[in-house]
Amino acid sequence: MSGSRAKKERQSKRERPDFLASADYTLRAANAVLAVDLGEVPVTRVSQFAVGWLRAAFEQSRIIATLTASGLGHAAAPNRRAFWELTIRMLWLGDMPPSDRATAADTMLDVERTNEAKTDKYMRENGLPSNIDVAEMEAFILNVSEDKLIKKEAQFVTPAVKGTGTNLWTVYRLWREDSTWTHATGFLAGRYAPTNDDDTMGAGEPPNIDPNLEAHRYAAMVLTATVGDILKAEGAASELAGAPMVAYFEAN
Numbered sequence: 001m002s003g004s005r006a007k008k009e010r011q012s013k014r015e016r017p018d019f020l021a022s023a024d025y026t027l028r029a030a031n032a033v034l035a036v037d038l039g040e041v042p043v044t045r046v047s048q049f050a051v052g053w054l055r056a057a058f059e060q061s062r063i064i065a066t067l068t069a070s071g072l073g074h075a076a077a078p079n080r081r082a083f084w085e086l087t088i089r090m091l092w093l094g095d096m097p098p099s100d101r102a103t104a105a106d107t108m109l110d111v112e113r114t115n116e117a118k119t120d121k122y123m124r125e126n127g128l129p130s131n132i133d134v135a136e137m138e139a140f141i142l143n144v145s146e147d148k149l150i151k152k153e154a155q156f157v158t159p160a161v162k163g164t165g166t167n168l169w170t171v172y173r174l175w176r177e178d179s180t181w182t183h184a185t186g187f188l189a190g191r192y193a194p195t196n197d198d199d200t201m202g203a204g205e206p207p208n209i210d211p212n213l214e215a216h217r218y219a220a221m222v223l224t225a226t227v228g229d230i231l232k233a234e235g236a237a238s239e240l241a242g243a244p245m246v247a248y249f250e251a252n
Helices: 004-013 018-034 045-069 073-094 098-125 134-138 148-155 155-160 169-180 187-191 213-231 245-252
Strands: none
Touching: 004 213, 018 148, 018 213, 018 245, 045 073, 045 098, 045 213, 073 098, 073 155, 073 169, 073 213, 098 134, 098 213, 148 155, 155 169, 169 213, 213 245
């Protein structure tokens, strides 16, 4: 490569916007984590939660990176919100004593089972078809916690954040902000259809609260580290448990 060509390539990299470089890395890292073979992880309720949430989070990460690279980061609020919530839930599970995790997972499943039964009832009462097998769900034996705090934390995000020793308030703030731009709110309508100074209808877009994916990268690092701790406690070999975190960092 000639000296002038190499110089141009270095200059091009320097001039490249930060959000594009961050999006590229985020996509590479997400693909690397999702490619990790976790088939040999011992199957327990807790390990299924951990691996399932990990994969769900990095699927969202791929979408967020793709939208960001396309200049559509402002439209990724639903995906960011899902990613923040998955991060919160993983850290909530990882922060509690290993002996309590299976019960917490079962308590979450019980909440979801109750909600599904309510959905089935609503649909049938309103003459709508329902494919929900309530009997099958009810036959599933769960070890549900009797602790009122655990029940609340399993059902709602805010109590889970309050009950977690790890400082989750930054991620929680991001989750709440992106909730505003995820739902059909008046604020969302106002951002997309603002009023101009001459009282005509304008055009706009909601804010991108993490434009360069800095918070996303930090959350992803903590997420993979927490998964490793959870899987190790569930009997996975150290190398296997730490594979997602290694894959994440080696993607750089």
